[in-house]
Amino acid sequence: MADSTRAQKLDLVLQHIRNVPDFPSKGIMFKDICPILKEPKALAAVIDLFEEHVRQNHPHTELIAGLDARGFLFGPLLAQRLGIGFVLVRKKGKLPGPTVSVAYALEYATAEAEIQVDAVQPGQKVLIIDDLLATGGTLYAACELMMKQKAQVLGCMVVIELKDLHGAERLPVPVFSLLQN
Template identity: 65%
Template sequence: MNDQEKLQLLRDAVRAFPDFPSPGIVFRDISPVCKDPGAFRAAIDLFESHLRANYPKIDAIAGLDSRGFLFGPSLAQRFGVGFVMIRKKGKLPGPTESVSYSLEYGKAEIEIQVDAVNPGQKVVVIDDLLATGGTMSAACELLKGRKAEILECLVLIELTSLRGTDRLTPYKVHSLLQYD
């Protein structure tokens, strides 16, 4: 299966739920991608192909709580590198660093264990969806605080009309699927 066929398989697998969780919102559901081994493999294949073409050395894949945990470990396995968890505040044991960020409805906080990455490590950040970019931006701030080199932010789906990439400057963003 070529890359275009893999992208089409993913596009066909993602379901749209209009007016969820509130009127005017179209929710892009990745559950069918996770349910279908072929679609899930296509996503990992496409992420891997993109990274191998652009980055000769990757030291770790960092995934955002919780859906980055679906794609990140499989991708890390393909590269033979570790997976780093970036979690909601209060979910990681031991010494952690945290950062708070704004949401539409308030504030949230995420954290990383202080020994999760070493200074200078080349890290790719992954999540399922990029909307406004708040969570991904906070994750990059955490990794930068640990002196990691952020190579790129990867997402399965980007909601382009929300301009989340603007919030992630100067970091590169790669999305497999884009919707308005």
């Protein structure tokens, strides 16, 4: 993809991210990706940009793992485009059958993320996707889950990275973000 085309796609994505002040609590500037989903060209731009990154940097990727719930919006579209599988990383108690889980810290509590035991095979090359990287807790848990199953985590991908929160520094793999704030 030419640099000018890439810049146009990034601009289109940026135009469709809405800032919502004081959500979910006072002092937080929430980055709402819902407008991207309402505009087919913006959604296609997101998937095009992720696809380009994967094909250039991780051509041997075998699975895309998406985080509950916004990673579910972009991950299956990207996986389909690449002709590979998609795996759900869910909050504990949401998946049927045997699962494996990892606990992780939230700002004021703990939570657990899980995958089905047979979702990932040892040695499979996996990329993890979500909409936003803030402190990195959920993406870190997803990496831990994949590694617990002996998968090879190639990296994480997000639409938006909040650089001031240094979440990428917490992760054991590289992070690719379309936009940084």
